[in-house]
Amino acid sequence: MNASPVTDADMHAFLDGELSPQRGAEVRAWLAAHPEAARRLEAYRAQRSALHGLFDPVLDEPLPEPLVQAGMPPPATRRGWPWPQLAAGVLLASIGAAGGWFARDLQIETGALARAVPLPHQAAVAHVVFSPDVRRPVEISAEHEAQLVTWLSKRLGTAVHPPRLGSLGFELIGGRLLPGNSGPVAQFMYHDVSGQRLTLYVSTENLGRRDTAFRFAQEGPVNVFYWIDGQFGYALSAGIPKDQLARVATAVYEQLESR
């Protein structure tokens, strides 16, 4: 027989069934001629059965309840990054608290809220939450417009001015600061003589995107025109007919462009 020398690694591989049948036979023959190595191998074999004897009873132990629970799929809320869901939850809670019956008509899709809340949706929710408020619809009223502009510009990190919509019958009531997807956003509120309210939502969170097309969205009873201009996202929301809102949106857009 012209077999290569049997190494220590061969002995282990032999024991663990990792050798080819031919090499296995060679090792077996070699062991027959080397009793000391054979005894060592027997000791290793005994280790295997002793380890099974020691630890196999664990297999038959009843499973601890916490482990069975951990083996079940976790609830969806525990999976992944919780913040977008939290933000959506806060928005939904806000509607529930402040929107009242008005919000019930809003078709809120939680799936759509699972990631960043789309601009028209944010705007519509903010409109629904604050526009019905008779006593405190805004944080700073139009009487202090300069203060409002300074404050919001400072918080948003860029100059923001409420457009003049008097020619369309809408007067500024004031404005407020709101949380957006990742930072502050501004809301300006207007009303006409009938008390109809209209809000302009200004977000500066659209880094790197440039999309100046007008878009229309209907969020329940609220119509929204929105567009994105560089880092700015604008959304005009009101419970007024689409064509009337379109005229206001056009006026807002022209004023912002000419600035």
Add this chain to the structure above:
Amino acid sequence: MDSHALLAELPRLRRYARALVGERSVADDLVQDTLERAWARHGQWRADGELRTWLFAIMHNLRMDQLRKPRLECVPLDEDVAEVPVRASQSDGMELADLAAALAQLPEEQRAVLLLVTLEDMRYADVASTLGIAVGTVMSRLSRGRERLRQILAGEAPSPHLRVVR
């Protein structure tokens, strides 16, 4: 990944963890962490892969994280220097309590390989991928682990003080 398949692996995960870390509560905590991480990363599991190997790999990584954290009760064991007093055992040397104590004296990297091969009957290649090491490393750790365990159980544990340069 479905929970039935995961629960079916639970007994073996527990057995391995118990043998690896010794203490029951620590072992079960490790298994629980493993299951939680498995669910958190279930998107990474390839359906054509072996669930058991994937779970053992997760457990191994968690255990490595644990061992990297400095802890007071954790004494690094260098296999060539470590000197652990061993009660002289009888020639049959396979009392279960002795075995558990002897196993605990192995460096963990050797213990892990030894357990995956002998208790879990894993192929060397699967052990290598589970632990993220080369097959050659699996074989050398297995060889050293088995021999050291044999020596401890036979009362022949090498003592550095008796080692003589020949």
